[in-house]
Amino acid sequence: MPQPTVPRRRVLRGALGAGAVALAGPLAACAPGSSASEPRKLTGTPSASAKGEITIWNRSGDLFKVFDKAIGAFRKAYPNVKVNHQAVDIDAKLANTLITGSDLPDGSFWDDAKIGSQAEHLYDLTDLIAPYRDRTSAYKLSVNTVDGRIYGVPWDLDPGLLWYREDLLEDAGVDPAGLKTYDDLLAAARALKEKNSSARPIHMEKDPFLGQLWLEMLANQQGTSLADAGGKVRLDSKAYRDILTWIKDAVDDGLVTHAEYLKQADVAALENGQQALVPWAVWWSFAPQQLLKKTKGRWRAAPLPAWTPGGARSGAMGGSSFIIPAKAKNPELAWLLYEFLCFKQPGYTAVYGPSSVYPGGLDTSVPSYTPARRADKPLFQPVEALGGQDLWKVAVDAAATIPAAAPIPAWWTKSVDYLGNNLQRLMEGKMRPDDVIDDSTRKIQRNLVDRA
Template identity: 55%
Template sequence: MQRHLLRRRAVLASAGLAAAAPALAACGPDITAGDDSGESSVLKAPTADKPEGEITIWDRSGDLFEVFEGVIADFNAAYPGITVNHVAVDIDAKLQNTLITGTEVPDGVFLDDAKIGGFADYLWDLSEVLAPYSADIAPQKLEVNTIDGGVYGVPFDLDPGLLFYNATALEAAGIDAEAIATYDDLLQAARDYQAAVPGSGPIHLEQSAFLGQLQLEMYASQLGTSIADADGELRLDTPEFERILTFLDTVRQEGLGTRAEYLTPTDIAELENGNQVFYPWAIWFSFAPQQLLTETSGDWRAMELPAWDASGPRSGAMGGSSFVLPKQGANADLAWLFYEFLMFNEAGYTAVWGPNEVYPEGLTTSIPSYLPAADPSAPLFEPIAALGGQDLWAVATEAGAQIPGGAPTPAWWAGAVDYLGNDLQRMLDGDLTPQEVLAKSADDIQTNLVDRQ
């Protein structure tokens, strides 16, 4: 499980390379040169009754590599003629140069959603092979993979935002967490908790510029927006973002927050001692009570995020990954069959998210983006003892179903951390107002990133 935490941190940190991805379109070979049909970019599924061949699949080393490795035998039971070379690779260090040189290009790659837009010119458009499933894929995941009408990734996980809370501490303070329905309710619950536990900072305030920006996008996702629209146009200085920043600034001004970086020793200490009892974060925070919060394991629970308005969505997306198929891969069509099996075949997605040798209780840090697999009444992973035996599957699938549609993550998103992420931290320092953050960051991002693409 420690490998899981390291993988999550590596996935988040690696998005910083996304800013460099647009260079690919300028310096790589023209894969579709000489073809005016428009069809060369659209992947076709194999037509053979018993397809045969060899595929090379790149994944990062760690827990998910082992999970996917464990599904290969099931895949070969369905496709005995396809040999899978499953390779652990530092994708962020190797993929860009591999695509530029065209040397030993893999047939399939596990890739952060934040990077897909930057690599799209080198990837197959999967809209045709995904067509039978697209109506049953979470809209947010399908839309973050859609660029100019093409779909460039096989959606993997859905990472719904949840409100994790210390049920034991709140109960001792006389606070009913289940009564929290809106962010105004959350503020009031934090005030009440602080009155009962003087000196506490009940709500987590993220201190990392990168993770703070990622969490900001989770809040924005609830409101049906994001830092950029489907055309990559900046849409930051808006009433929706002002509302989110005003909430965070209120937490700061009233002293209702604990400012710490995600699951660092300081953060863990404040979670363990009962000072920090509300953690709005992606489902993957569930790792913390299972492995890191040894003193309060069993005290924590999860619920849907509060809504911004009484009738609004109770979740937003925070992070995510997909599988991409490079055009220069020798057998990308066969790699599609592998990913089709993993994500859309019951035997495949059950093996991924269900109990296995890597995760005896199942992969509890995400849910499938394929809606038939994310059936609330048919859990793939088991209730979590560290959450007091709570059925996290039911909570997460209900939350995931409420995530509004999304837009592709612009290739300059990670570069925006130098502006928006840092300015958000300056607001939490008390140096900028929400309005100043939005005006300044929007101007800087437009001038230094968007206009220079």
């Protein structure tokens, strides 16, 4: 079986940023919580009769086509604004153009992971976002904020969900509604294994980058992250210790399938019933729709379990926003476009609604803007591959519980060499939770934080 292609999250080095370029040269010196120069502010919105021309960058692939359609709706609303919409390798090109200030777009799609470390090169959008702030996800605002100022226009929200095989849980006498805590999830996995001795019900990620991204989703549920707003490492905490201990317990009890996301071994384990419980982001919906032929229609989504009774039932796993370079030629018109796409009903409906690319609507994320996430007005349709489940309601309910976070530090991707790899050793039974915390903290501090 060939390695699957996942266009929405390519997998996924883009979900939190592939770019080691964000750690090189001048960029490394601008960590969250610092500012090399006074930020440039945008404070006014052009009128409906605005005229001009803008260049907008997006990644190639399915999302480019989705946004191209939505930009068509913008052109109808603002016929005097010409939009040059370009497909660009953003990870390879954007950071360098921000530094040099030449050949810049007026606006660009970008990973949340990159924005906190690039504030000196971006427009301060705080005043423009102010009217929408109270109705925007606290998480998305927090990862776009540096020194109290907002530098990215929040777009998608990627809530974590619990994906499960409905038929296997029913066979084992497990009620999905009863999976309220992570202890409940372990109990369900044990019941599935009693029913089928070859089952290893819980997916745990074998790719170090995705494994660390997954770990951060579980930490975000508890209101924490690898670094605080000032870039200080805070891995040594009860929240992380609880997660790592839970992982060790699952591994020790033989409840884990340790496989790379949607690679051949992972897909096979999902299809043959070995895996039945996948705590993952909403964009896992791609799997039953495109890859899982044998078990299509048997998978369902539910909120993540909570770490404590009554705790948050979701955390964010990845995400992207829009930025306006500080040296853009027509920044006001770029804001007009992003305001339309993110905060205006015709815009976000055009993005998330049915299209030739996603006939049922874009169902791999939800908007960060609360009025766009109305349960009674879904932007995408029930998913046939999930047995007709209303994924919209599950995802928007989960999104509403996601706690705020901190800007993602410039060194996050490089920290995978330490935390991501040590997490793999824990899943392989080669390290203990305290060893993961101590070794990772020491190496991240010495090799990344101190050097930055």
